[in-house]
Amino acid sequence: MSKPLTAIGLMSGTSLDGIDVALLRTDGEDVVDRGPAATYPYRPGQQAVLHDALTAAKSLETRDARPGILAEAERALTEWHAEAVLQFLDANGLTPPEIDLIGFHGQTVIHRPERRLTVQLGLGPTLARRTGIPVVYDMRAADVAAGGQGAPLVPVYHRALAAAVKARPVAFVNIGGVANMTWIGRNGDLVAFDTGPGNALLNDWCERHTDVPYDRDGMLAGSGNSNESVLGQLLKNNFFATAAPKSLDRNTFQMTVVDALSAADGAATLTRFTACSIALSEKLVPEPPRLYIICGGGRLNPVLIQNLRDLLQVPVMIAEEVGMNGDSMEAEAWAYLAVRCLNGRAITFPGTTGAPRPTSGGVIARP
Template sequence: MRDLFIGLMSGTSMDGVDGVLAGFSTGRPQVLQHASAPFPDGLRAELMALNTSGPDELHRAWLAGNALMRVYADVVHALLAHAQLPASAVQAIGAHGQTVRHRPQQFDGTGYTIQLAQPALLAELSGIEVVADFRSRDVAAGGQGAPLAPFFHQEVFGRSGHAVGVLNIGGISNITLLRADGSMRGFDCGPGNALMDDWCAQHTGAPYDDDGRWAASGHVQDPLLARLLAEPYFALPPPKSTGRDLFNRPWLEAHLQSFRHLAPVDVQATLTELTARAIASEAKRHAPQLEELIVCGGGALNGHLMRRLQALLPGARVSSSGDHGIPPMQVEAAAFAWLARKAVRGEKLELTSTTGAHGARVLGGIYPA
């Protein structure tokens, strides 16, 4: 048996789905195929809208989940076609779903996290067992529900006796700190691409700032940057997690009230600097001996942002995950293939040092084919 799993990830950037076919025959994950699919405009607009309260939410969310699973299924079929494999060759799919609310430990002490998905539908469409809803058990156990990838990062990127950071910059940025003594910590730093992408789309019509060129042509506005960095989330100690519930367009608009005179390009430069500063500050505070920062997610493709991270962290080498064997847009999907394998094997993950959960738990619900 080739020990094959598929991982599917659609993150807070809400631009589409990345999928990988991963093999575990050697025990370590190996990405064998990659496929992706963009969200149709209508689905992306609906997913974005469902991040805030609105009319008929339950009905709309369920239908959006159905539509999302059809995009997921398209990616699964593409992976199988590329690999020339039948569905029966894959043991399970790890399907993250689309986060639309993330409020752990709030309201009643437990809170909730919502990833839209209809795993039963995906099992029907693919003919493969599906593992989904990875975050809820961690929240139920007193955790933040995020990040869940640190143990995967440790297995793939860790180096014994060295201090290494693994940074995923999607819509939100999250970091795994792998210390030289073997200890580990992981948490959300703050905004990643979400604010930058939204501002760029509004003012240029482009879905994102290609290579950070627009931001690089502007000037960071220090008073605005100081206002943004005063957000209390940045001062919170880990474990902590966040999402579009906090770092969203209304949050930005509220801070821009006194800065309407600024050119849009200078706001973009400042938002990029915000992402870089928030990340660098957390790295310095919690891993002052960091030797290397390995970056994945869409932010790794932003040359200007990568250069700012290197400038802010002169003692560490800032590199792309592609330099270490897995291209940036494949890492998170590979992590959910790995998590699916853990769930199928009934293996618990001890996430206390990252999410703050009360103990080791098996993450994910299983939907047989």
């Protein structure tokens, strides 16, 4: 058995809202002692850089290429993460020597596993030098190279958390920019996949139609009505007919079909779209979940949560209702995964990414 290590996990998701930082003491197996966590929001100028990087990345053909804005964005992103780590340590009375490892997700700018291509911006060696702490980064690449989807990676951590939950099967649904599900069976079996859009489409819609880049408290969607015709067109996407495991790029779904709707009706339709895509995922698992645990930013949208409760026939609870932290869960997972990578343990499995065999991954950078 490996001894527990103190690790920091860093997550910058497809919602582009900020850097999540979480401290975890773990052996990468059953020991999960959660520590403090924090979010460092991106400023508008930083978000603009990341949006430009997402646009530029659409033309990428190889994972190492960094044309145009991408090289500048990668350097800047790494510096923002270094600043977040140092601020986090200072705020919690910690020093770099007290931290064994950092798990660094970076920023996904393109994810095309069918082309064996996934790119997460982030300079692991630079982060290690800036913080004085070893860094595990680029954790998706090995799985994609082996023929897996490279996502989702959090399921093995969900299984560790699920030890505190009696219901089986149980589903964890993370609603970030893209939504994904982890199904945990009665014997700990894992099935995981992206379910469809999370917050990204709704965030983009709100940014276009309001002065806030997300639907705060679901107020915009709550003032409108879902358009069933438009919703039906959105649900015809071939993605929903694809068997699991499967994963998405943030830009897989387009909003053009929604453009004719009012701001409120468009928000209501996109919110319903996310909920329906999650509900449809029940058909892709061996046995219907007896409990859904919702994490990620989407859990804070009461209209989305009510949509899910209307569509599903079992309890739907947000992470905090079962003693978990829905804001920091993915950052915690990246700390957990970093320890598993360091120990040579698998982080992806045939049932989670479609990889032909359990696969470890990650690159280790030392200061």
